[in-house]
Amino acid sequence: MTEPHPLPARFPVTVDVVALTVRDGALNVLLITRLIDPFRGQLALPGGFVLAGEELLTAAGRELAEETGVGRLPGHLEQLGSYGPKGRDPRGDVLTVAHLLLAPDFPVLAAGSDAAHAAWYPVRQVMNGEVRLAFDHERILSDALERAKSKLEYSPLGAAFCGLEFTIAQLRAVYEAVWGTRLDPRNFHRKATGTPDFLEDTGRMTAGDAGRPAALYRLAEAARPAAGQPARAVLNPPLMRPRD
Amino acid sequence: MTEPHPLPARFPVTVDVVALTVRDGALNVLLITRLIDPFRGQLALPGGFVLAGEELLTAAGRELAEETGVGRLPGHLEQLGSYGPKGRDPRGDVLTVAHLLLAPDFPVLAAGSDAAHAAWYPVRQVMNGEVRLAFDHERILSDALERAKSKLEYSPLGAAFCGLEFTIAQLRAVYEAVWGTRLDPRNFHRKATGTPDFLEDTGRMTAGDAGRPAALYRLAEAARPAAGQPARAVLNPPLMRPRD
DNA sequence: GTATTTATCGTCACCTTGACAATAAGTCGG
DNA sequence: CCGACTTATTGTCAAGGTGACGATAAATAC
Secondary structure, three states: OEOOOOOOOEEEEEEEEEEEEEEOOEEEEEEEEEOOOOOOOOEEOOEEEOOOOOOHHHHHHHHHHHHHOOOOOOOEEEEEEEEOOOOOOOOOOOEEEEEEEEOOOOOOOOOOEOOEEEEEEEHHHHHOOOOOEOOOHHHHHHHHHHHHHHHHHHOHHHHHHOOOOEOHHHHHHHHHHHHOOOOOHHHHHHHHHHOOOOEEEEEEEOOOOOOOOOEEEEEOHHHOOOOOOOOOOOOOOOOOOOOO | OEOOOOOOOEEEEEEEEEEEEEEOOEEEEEEEEEOOOOOOOOEEOOEEEOOOOOOHHHHHHHHHHHHHOOOOOOOEEEEEEEEOOOOOOOOOOOEEEEEEEEOOOOOOOOOOEOOEEEEEEEHHHHHOOOOOEOOOHHHHHHHHHHHHHHHHHHOHHHHHHOOOOEOHHHHHHHHHHHHOOOOOHHHHHHHHHHOOOOEEEEEEEOOOOOOOOOEEEEEOHHHOOOOOOOOOOOOOOOOOOOOO
C-alpha cells in the first residue's frame, strides 16, 4: 500500500464463477456458450465485469444469476483466487477474480442473457479434452476442482451440494462424484453420522425409492453458514480422500 | 466473461503481502510505517500498485523486495485472496490482491523506500490491539494467519520458515509459534521423521548449542517447490493442530 | 412370497496419536 | 574431570480412528 513511482495501472476486473453440482452421480460445471467475440461460440465460465461500488462476491453472484436466470442462488459461494492480469484476454490485460459455487442441481434458463447461454456439462468432458474452454478457464476450473476436493475433506461443505435434507447415501454420492472414487457405504455412514457438529437427524425417512428407506439428515446447526461469517465448524479429524 | 450492459469499471489494483516469520519463538509480521497519506504514520502491510503487464505474484514479490531492500526473496510466496474494491481506501475503490509469504527471518532495511520503512512486529501485538493497522489490513492479516495455520497441517510449508537445513526442534518451534500451542517434542519428532516425503536427513548435526546435538534435516525432494508448479506433496495423514 | 436392493449396525485388525518413561550426548559451572 | 542440567531421540502403552467386510433390516420388483 505504498505509492508508486512507476505509473499505477487501472485494470478492468471481472468475476468468474465455477459453479459445480452433482447430476446423475457425475460432477457437472456450469458453462456458457459465448455469443460474442472473443472466443465466440466457445464455452467459458459464467462471469462478467465488476461494477463500480460492487463487492467481489456480490458481483459473482449477480453475474451467475443473470446468466442462468436464477433468482436466489442456492449453495455455497466463496472466492477461489485471482488470475492475471497479463495475457489472459486477447483484448488486453484483465484481472479476474474466480469464485466457486457448490450447489444442488438447479435448472438454468438456456437463454439467460443475450450475451451467452448457460448449461451444465460433466466436468469429465472438460478434463479429458472433449470440451475446450475459452481464456484460461481450464486452469481456473482445475484449481476449483482441487479446492472442492479438499473442502470436502475438512469442511461440512459437501452438504452444500445437497438440498436442505438429504440421506447419507446422497451425501456419499457427492463425495464420490467430487473425488472420483468409490467409498465404502458402511464406513462412510459411520464417519458421517459419528462426526460431531456435522449432521443432524431430522427424524424423517425417505419413501418410494428402491431398497430400505433411509433416514433424512440436515446440516447441524454449528455447521450452517452464520450470517456474514465464514463456514465455521470443521470435520475433525478430517474425512480424507483415498490417495494412491 | 460476458460483456456488460452496465459500464464495466476499471480499478486500481494493488498487491499486499503478509510476510510471516518466526523470531525468538514468536510469530512476526512485516509491517511498514506509512510516510504518506492516507494513514500517514500508521502501520500497514507492505504492498503497492500492480504495473501494466505484470503478474500478481511478480508484483507482490517486487513490492516486498522494494520495501525491504531484499534482493532475492526467501521462503514461500503464494496468493491469499482479493479484497474490495468497495470502501477500503478513503481515496476511492481499490482492489487488492493479498499474498502470503512464509519465510525464514531475514533482515529488512528500515529505509527500504522513501514511501515507507519496514520492520518485523510480533503478530500478538497486532491481534491484541496493541498495534493497529491501516486500511482493512487487520482483516487480511487475520485471514493470512488462518491460512498459515492450516497450511502447516497438511503441507510441508512449515519448513519454509526455516533455512535450507534445520533441526526437528526448529521446525517444531515454527509449528508452536504459528499455532500458538506447545507440542510434545517426542510425538512431534516421531510424526515429522515418520511422515513419508517430508524430511530428509542430511547426515549432519548441530554443534555448540546446549544439550545433545540434533540431526539436521532438509525438505525431501518431493516436498520442494518444483519450478512453476504448486507445492505438491501433502502431509498424509495431516499433522492436525490441537483443537479445544 | 422370494429375489433384489439399499440402509444400517457390528466386528476385527491395523495404524495413528497422546501421554509419558528412559536413555543419549552434549554444555555449564565448579 | 565431575555432577548438574539441557536437549535429542527411542520406546511403550492405551485409546481412538479407519479399512475391509459380515450380518441384519426394510423397503421395492417380479
